[in-house]
Amino acid sequence: MTSAVLITPLNLKPSADKVGESMGWGPENYTLPLSDDGGDTLTHYACRTDVTEGFIEMLANPPEIPGVALVLSFLIVDLSETLWGKEHLDAALESNNLTYYVG
Amino acid sequence: MSKITTDFVGNESLATTKSRLTSILEYWGYTPSLYTNWGGARTDMNSLLGSTAVAIIGATELAGTFLPKINFLNDTDAVIINALFSALEIGFIQDFSDPDTLYTDAAGAVLLTAPGQTIGLVADKSRVRSPITSYAGVQASAGLRPTYGRAPKSRRNLLTQTEFANGVTDAQTRGGLLGAVSGVDFGVFTGTGLSFGYDGTTLTYAYKNSTPVNGTYTFSVYVVMDSGGPPAFGSAIASNVANDFALYVGTTTPSPLTYVVEPVGGNIYRVSCTAILVSPTGFGVIKYITNSARTFSVSAYQNELSTAVTPYQKVTTAFDMTEAGVNSYGYTRLDRADDKLTVTLPSSITGDLMLFGRNGSWLEAGVTLPSGAFDLGPTGTVRTPGILSALGDLVGDVVIARTTSTEERDLAKRYFAGRGAAGWLETGAELLTNGGFADGTGWTNTSTGTGTAVISGGQATLTGVDASNRGALLLTTDVTGITIGQPYMIQWQIMSGTANSQVVVNSGGVVVDRFGATVAETRRAVFIAGATTIGFSFNVYGAGTVVFDNFSIKPLTVGA
Numbered sequence: 001m002t003s004a005v006l007i008t009p010l011n012l013k014p015s016a017d018k019v020g021e022s023m024g025w026g027p028e029n030y031t032l033p034l035s036d037d038g039g040d041t042l043t044h045y046a047c048r049t050d051v052t053e054g055f056i057e058m059l060a061n062p063p064e065i066p067g068v069a070l071v072l073s074f075l076i077v078d079l080s081e082t083l084w085g086k087e088h089l090d091a092a093l094e095s096n097n098l099t100y101y102v103g
Numbered sequence: 104m105s106k107i108t109t110d111f112v113g114n115e116s117l118a119t120t121k122s123r124l125t126s127i128l129e130y131w132g133y134t135p136s137l138y139t140n141w142g143g144a145r146t147d148m149n150s151l152l153g154s155t156a157v158a159i160i161g162a163t164e165l166a167g168t169f170l171p172k173i174n175f176l177n178d179t180d181a182v183i184i185n186a187l188f189s190a191l192e193i194g195f196i197q198d199f200s201d202p203d204t205l206y207t208d209a210a211g212a213v214l215l216t217a218p219g220q221t222i223g224l225v226a227d228k229s230r231v232r233s234p235i236t237s238y239a240g241v242q243a244s245a246g247l248r249p250t251y252g253r254a255p256k257s258r259r260n261l262l263t264q265t266e267f268a269n270g271v272t273d274a275q276t277r278g279g280l281l282g283a284v285s286g287v288d289f290g291v292f293t294g295t296g297l298s299f300g301y302d303g304t305t306l307t308y309a310y311k312n313s314t315p316v317n318g319t320y321t322f323s324v325y326v327v328m329d330s331g332g333p334p335a336f337g338s339a340i341a342s343n344v345a346n347d348f349a350l351y352v353g354t355t356t357p358s359p360l361t362y363v364v365e366p367v368g369g370n371i372y373r374v375s376c377t378a379i380l381v382s383p384t385g386f387g388v389i390k391y392i393t394n395s396a397r398t399f400s401v402s403a404y405q406n407e408l409s410t411a412v413t414p415y416q417k418v419t420t421a422f423d424m425t426e427a428g429v430n431s432y433g434y435t436r437l438d439r440a441d442d443k444l445t446v447t448l449p450s451s452i453t454g455d456l457m458l459f460g461r462n463g464s465w466l467e468a469g470v471t472l473p474s475g476a477f478d479l480g481p482t483g484t485v486r487t488p489g490i491l492s493a494l495g496d497l498v499g500d501v502v503i504a505r506t507t508s509t510e511e512r513d514l515a516k517r518y519f520a521g522r523g524a525a526g527w528l529e530t531g532a533e534l535l536t537n538g539g540f541a542d543g544t545g546w547t548n549t550s551t552g553t554g555t556a557v558i559s560g561g562q563a564t565l566t567g568v569d570a571s572n573r574g575a576l577l578l579t580t581d582v583t584g585i586t587i588g589q590p591y592m593i594q595w596q597i598m599s600g601t602a603n604s605q606v607v608v609n610s611g612g613v614v615v616d617r618f619g620a621t622v623a624e625t626r627r628a629v630f631i632a633g634a635t636t637i638g639f640s641f642n643v644y645g646a647g648t649v650v651f652d653n654f655s656i657k658p659l660t661v662g663a
Contacts, residue, residue, distance in 0.1 A: 026244030032441050040570060048440035049246035085438035
């Protein structure tokens with residue numbers, strides 16, 4: 001099982017959700033508001049989930065979905081085989097200098 | 104059982120009795136309208152009870168006869184918890200131990216079939232709903248779905264893929280003449296494992312990695328020697344020729360003379376070793392080039408925090424543990440990041456919320472839930488931030504639009520305890536001195552800019568302007584004597600004020616409860632201690648004044 005933290009910039013959240021929906025993930029997967037200035041400004045959204053090898057291959061060879069190239073070009077993908085859930089999310093945020101948005 | 108029987112005696116109105124019968128029959132699969140006479144209800148009850156002569160309800164028997172009889176034939180506890188809703192109260196029961204109520208899609212079309220699958224819908228178990236999405240916990244987005252798992256009540260084996268179903272790759276640290284085997288009778292579940300070869304020049308080993316948590320561990324493996332007979336351990340030196348192999352326990356190989364070798368049957372032996380460890384990194388088997396030439400196969404690794412070996416538990420993934428002769432119970436694991444299940448409430452309700460977890464159960468009494476989305480997740484309608492981290496894997500929950508009695512709460516707990524939940528979490532002794540602000544002792548004013556903090560009259564009054572001008576107080580000396588890994592609850596009162604504020608707890612990690620415009624209320628949050636101390640502060644970072652009082656920090660322990 002591979003845990004994934006996927007982080008998209010705020011302005012690409014609608015596109016990222018649409019790409020996810022086009023791939024059958026449902027309407028809104030990026031729901032965790034994040035901040036790159038310590039918590040006061042909303043700058044990113046994240047999704048923590050489990051992914052398959054097929055998903056990881058898809059990142060390298062994305063399907064022909066409108067907007068997918070743009071979304072992937074700015075998508076932060078943090079994968080872990082040892083961390084899971086909130087512990088993985090917290091580690092991914094720290095390594096990318098992000099915090100929870102609590103504004 | 105006695106409570107249910109009591110429900111049907113005394114001066115209960117006919118309408119109430121009809122309602123109870125309807126509710127109970129709904130649970131057992133019928134969708135009846137209210138019965139207009141006893142005969143109709145009796146007919147349905149008898150069809151549910153089947154043709155067993157002893158179970159048939161006679162025309163002269165009381166309605167209450169149905170309950171002991173169907174309990175006898177079916178599941179007593181299920182009737183008990185369903186009776187919470189005998190007056191058809193608004194609310195729901197989510198039972199993650201019951202895979203018949205769990206679906207992998209949000210529409211409730213595809214039943215969940217295996218551990219490791221994610222839950223798109225959990226049906227309400229308080230009654231039969233139509234459509235199934237009514238009062239169901241739903242998650243339409245795949246990335247936000249919690250995962251279903253199963254395990255015995257007692258989870259001891261800390262490892263995964265304990266029988267090496269994927270071959271040598273299931274040993275994260277490995278080397279040498281290692282091979283995958285299948286069809287070997289290890290006296291355990293699947294017969295898969297690892298073979299250890301020998302050529303006199305190659306070191307062979309297969310370890311499972313471990314988290315570096317100090318403790319007393321017992322590590323065990325099942326062994327079949329290729330030449331038959333038990334494995335030999337004749338020297339305290341692990342690499343000696345008198346030993347067939349050695350166990351790697353934590354960070355070293357303890358004396359093989361301390362191993363316990365237990366015959367399991369035929370040529371199968373279970374070898375175990377107990378050791379007190381500091382920061383263990385791995386557990387496994389090693390065959391030195393100077394050990395004997397005997398080759399063998401191993402399987403069924405078990406590593407447990409105990410002073411002696413216990414019955415083997417097979418673990419495939421992190422979500423699937425089974426034990427021979429012991430029931431495994433279902434649960435759901437929310438990632439405490441963004442997983443959540445949402446129930447749409449048709450109207451605002453006031454009542455009780457009960458959460459039942461593998462590590463503890465929790466009651467939120469007398470809560471008011473607004474109309475619309477009730478979220479079971481890390482944020483949202485569950486009123487105590489962080490509580491899910493203390494409960495562990497969730498076995499079930501109950502939301503009911505009334506205040507339940509202590510007896511009813513304990514009946515609900517009994518139902519879920521029978522499915523793996525632990526007892527109610529209870530608060531221990533107060534750890535904080537002067538949380539009531541009798542004076543300024545123990546507090547440091549850390550206000551910034553034009554922000555102010557004043558302790559007076561048994562309260563703390565903080566005034567802020569913005570993030571750069573905060574009213575702030577810091578606990579001068581951290582609370583000590585904290586147990587790492589234990590849940591703690593911090594509670595405080597807001598006496599008045601509406602400015603944006605936050606309470607920050609630091610115990611090996613930062614926990615923040617940040618809240619905005621609010622009313623006078625008691626707030627609380629739960630966190631798992633990551634250090635032996637707790638430090639905390641609170642501040643007003645918005646424009647306005649907030650009056651705080653009665654800070655409290657108490658440990659949470661599992662009670663009855």
